[in-house]
Amino acid sequence: MSIEEKVAAVLAPWVHVAKQADVVVLIGVSGGVDSMVLFDVLEHLRHTLVFRLVACHVHHGLRGTEADRDARAVQNFALQRHVEFRMMHVDVLQNRLPGESEEMAARRLRYEALKNVADEYESCILVTAHHANDQVETMLDRILRGTGPSGLRAMREVRPIGRHILVRPLLTLYKNDLIQYARTRNLPFVEDSSNADLRYRRNRIRRELLPYLRTSFNPKVDHALLQLGRIVADEDQYLTGVAREHMLACTRRTHDGTLIAREDLLRLPIALQRRVIKLVLEGIDESVTWQYAEIENLLELVRSEKTRRMMLPHDWMVFTTVDFLHIGRFASRGDSEEFPWNPFPLDWSSFFSFLRFHWQVEAKVVKRPIAYPTSHFEAFFARSREECFIFRPWRVGDRIEPLGMKGSKLVSDLFTEGKVERVLRPYYPLLTLGDEILWVPGLCRSRSHLVDSKTEFVQQIVFRV
Numbered sequence: 001m002s003i004e005e006k007v008a009a010v011l012a013p014w015v016h017v018a019k020q021a022d023v024v025v026l027i028g029v030s031g032g033v034d035s036m037v038l039f040d041v042l043e044h045l046r047h048t049l050v051f052r053l054v055a056c057h058v059h060h061g062l063r064g065t066e067a068d069r070d071a072r073a074v075q076n077f078a079l080q081r082h083v084e085f086r087m088m089h090v091d092v093l094q095n096r097l098p099g100e101s102e103e104m105a106a107r108r109l110r111y112e113a114l115k116n117v118a119d120e121y122e123s124c125i126l127v128t129a130h131h132a133n134d135q136v137e138t139m140l141d142r143i144l145r146g147t148g149p150s151g152l153r154a155m156r157e158v159r160p161i162g163r164h165i166l167v168r169p170l171l172t173l174y175k176n177d178l179i180q181y182a183r184t185r186n187l188p189f190v191e192d193s194s195n196a197d198l199r200y201r202r203n204r205i206r207r208e209l210l211p212y213l214r215t216s217f218n219p220k221v222d223h224a225l226l227q228l229g230r231i232v233a234d235e236d237q238y239l240t241g242v243a244r245e246h247m248l249a250c251t252r253r254t255h256d257g258t259l260i261a262r263e264d265l266l267r268l269p270i271a272l273q274r275r276v277i278k279l280v281l282e283g284i285d286e287s288v289t290w291q292y293a294e295i296e297n298l299l300e301l302v303r304s305e306k307t308r309r310m311m312l313p314h315d316w317m318v319f320t321t322v323d324f325l326h327i328g329r330f331a332s333r334g335d336s337e338e339f340p341w342n343p344f345p346l347d348w349s350s351f352f353s354f355l356r357f358h359w360q361v362e363a364k365v366v367k368r369p370i371a372y373p374t375s376h377f378e379a380f381f382a383r384s385r386e387e388c389f390i391f392r393p394w395r396v397g398d399r400i401e402p403l404g405m406k407g408s409k410l411v412s413d414l415f416t417e418g419k420v421e422r423v424l425r426p427y428y429p430l431l432t433l434g435d436e437i438l439w440v441p442g443l444c445r446s447r448s449h450l451v452d453s454k455t456e457f458v459q460q461i462v463f464r465v
């Protein structure tokens with residue numbers, strides 16, 4: 001089977017699935033031999049598979065004039081082939097995250113740039129020129145860093161990226177196959193001088209480690225690693241499916257995060273526990289590469305008999321209650337500049353949490369209570385069908401009319417008396433109806449909406465630590 005036939009076999013089903021009036025295949029082109037070969041193949045296939053081809057070059061702001069040369073080479077080739085060309089500029093040095101290598105930052109920013117271009121089109125398939133040698137290097141890199149079965153799968157031929165899919169149709173082909181194709185077709189390509197720089201981890205794997213393994217241990221080590229990857233991929237796919245079924249059974253989504261039922265999770269074998277945790281984390285933030293240590297730390301929280309909490313990357317927060325592990329995130333501000341988190345209506349029957357305060361909240365409609373609570377963390381309210389109770393954060397100047405008192409009182413004074421830390425006050429939830437504050441949970445209930453013999457619906461709300 002020729003290279004063109006192999007690429008067509010991988011790509012054709014996805015072009016068919018995405019078939020619309022104008023399916024776009026967006027190829028990332030560096031100018032190196034791999035991407036130029038794929039560019040050439042796709043340029044021929046666009047007429048038989050019927051898609052619109054767009055070439056995108058990402059300029060990383062590194063390597064000075066050499067990088068400019070690469071960009072011009074790709075642009076010129078696109079012009080010669082009458083293919084739409086897009087150039088995206090990223091600044092790797094300015095946008096590196098703490099602890100992130102230059103290589104990792106460049107890769108992250110490159111995919112972000114490609115995804116941003118893809119988002120401009122209604123139906124878009126991203127395509128990159130990763131090949132079998134890249135796959136081998138990726139597997140070795142992950143083994144050396146420490147990985148599990150999912151990591152041993154290395155790169156997948158097809159995977160989701162945002163609302164699009166990313167296809168790597170060259171993964172079964174070796175670099176030498178691509179070089180031979182380029183020579184036969186007399187294709188132009190550029191050499192990236194940084195590929196010879198041994199300061200980069202990937203280059204050391206390619207130029208030092210792999211040659212050593214081939215000469216000293218196994219001349220077919222590349223084939224052996226790829227075979228391992230295929231075996232692990234099949235088994236990992238099956239186990240992930242099993243774990244996903246258990247995840248759906250033992251988790252629930254709330255307005256501010258995800259709850260995992262501790263007892264249900266702990267009934268599973270440890271291998272499935274890890275996978276369920278990993279699936280939950282990937283579901284809440286696919287942009288983060290979750291590490292083994294983070295998954296193990298969460299499992300330790302689940303097993304612990306004590307109520308504990310921890311912070312995860314990207315401002316994700318985790319804490320435990322008696323029954324659940326809570327995972328949520330806090331942005332610096334909500335959609336409104338007025339509030340640090342977004343107000344939300346209280347459903348008649350609901351279950352949710354305020355992660356910052358480690359509060360688990362249950363609301364339900366009950367019969368008129370015989371005895372009223374002695375704790376400020378539980379309250380009953382008379383509520384009509386038309387009334388919409390709202391939880392919102394505290395604002396400076398908020399006042400409540402306390403039950404058992406005349407007049408009103410500043411909520412900030414309640415915070416002072418209740419020793420609520422100043423840093424937490426802007427996030428403190430208040431139950432409101434219109435402009436009226438009905439309840440400051442844990443501190444004070446208002447004298448409004450009291451339950452009496454004429455009350456039709458009684459709303460009970462309980463905060464549990």
